[in-house]
Amino acid sequence: MSKDIHDESNFEGDIDNSMPGIDLSYNRRVSGKILEKGLSLGWQPIESNDHQDIINNDVAGDLNTRIQMFHAYGTLRATAFPNGNFQLYAEGIAGFKGVALTSKFTEELTEDVTHDINHSMTTWNLGYAIGLRWGLNDHLALDVRYLRVEGGELHRIVDVETSDEGTLNFNQTDWKAPVGYLRAGISFNF
Numbered sequence: 001m002s003k004d005i006h007d008e009s010n011f012e013g014d015i016d017n018s019m020p021g022i023d024l025s026y027n028r029r030v031s032g033k034i035l036e037k038g039l040s041l042g043w044q045p046i047e048s049n050d051h052q053d054i055i056n057n058d059v060a061g062d063l064n065t066r067i068q069m070f071h072a073y074g075t076l077r078a079t080a081f082p083n084g085n086f087q088l089y090a091e092g093i094a095g096f097k098g099v100a101l102t103s104k105f106t107e108e109l110t111e112d113v114t115h116d117i118n119h120s121m122t123t124w125n126l127g128y129a130i131g132l133r134w135g136l137n138d139h140l141a142l143d144v145r146y147l148r149v150e151g152g153e154l155h156r157i158v159d160v161e162t163s164d165e166g167t168l169n170f171n172q173t174d175w176k177a178p179v180g181y182l183r184a185g186i187s188f189n190f
Contacts, residue, residue, distance in 0.1 A: 019045045021069075023183045027077055038075035040093065042181070043068060051162045054105070061107040065118075065168065067157050069178075071097040073125065084135075091129040093147065098122035099175075101157045103168060118168050123152035133187060143187045148180045 021044030027036045051063040073095035080088040100120040106113050131145030156175030162168060 021045060023181070023185070025075070025187075027075065029079075029082065034078055036077040036079065038077055038091075040071070040073040040075055040095075042071045044070070044181075046099075049160060053108075054162055056105055059107050060109070061105050063162060063168075064104045064106075065160050066102050066104075067099070067160070068102065069097060069099050071095060071125065075129075087133040087135070087141075089131050089133065091131070091145075091147075093125065093127045093129065093149070095125055096122045097125045097149070097151055097154065099154050099157065101160065101168070101170060119157065119170070121154060123154050125149045125151035131183075139189045141187045141189070143183070143185055145183045146180060147183070150179075 021042060023040060023042040025038060025040045027038035029036045046067045046069060048064065048066045051065070054061060054063045056063070073093040075091045075093050077089050077091045098120055101118045103116050103118055104113060105116075127147060127149035129145050129147040131143060133141045133143045135141045154175055155172035158171050158173055160168060160170045
């Protein structure tokens with residue numbers, strides 16, 4: 001599970017107000033090497049809205065819109081005490097983050113569902129993370145990580161509305177994307 005942090009001075013408030021997301025990470029440790037190469041893929045919902053009784057191409061139905069963030073990072077990790085039960089680690093990251101507006105239209109009579117990506121935008125990210133893994137057994141560990149990032153501009157999607165014909169209309173504003181992400185979860189060792 002991942003939570004986004006917009007204001008590090010109000011850490012607790014940000015945790016309470018953000019929606020949980022998903023962060024999948026893969027790291028490969030090679031015996032005798034200090035650095036581990038890895039990959040991190042994530043998804044974070046921001047806002048979801050339901051629009052009832054919409055007419056789209058002369059078909060009645062319900063429309064759900066979702067604003068969401070996503071990321072893909074390459075990572076380099078150095079781990080202190082790699083064979084111990086408590087493993088402290090630091091990571092460098094580089095990759096991209098994006099924001100997207102997606103929609104799902106469900107036809108009223110047939111319940112056919114149409115998915116669409118109505119708008120998307122990506123930008124670069126660089127950052128670092130610190131974390132702790134607590135080994136429960138040879139193959140399972142608890143993992144907590146805080147990731148701090150800097151990146152290019154993204155625009156926030158706001159004021160999502162539908163026209164009488166079912167067309168999505170929205171505005172974009174300047175937006176400082178979250179500066180950090182707190183991840184807590186379970187890691188598996190193969």
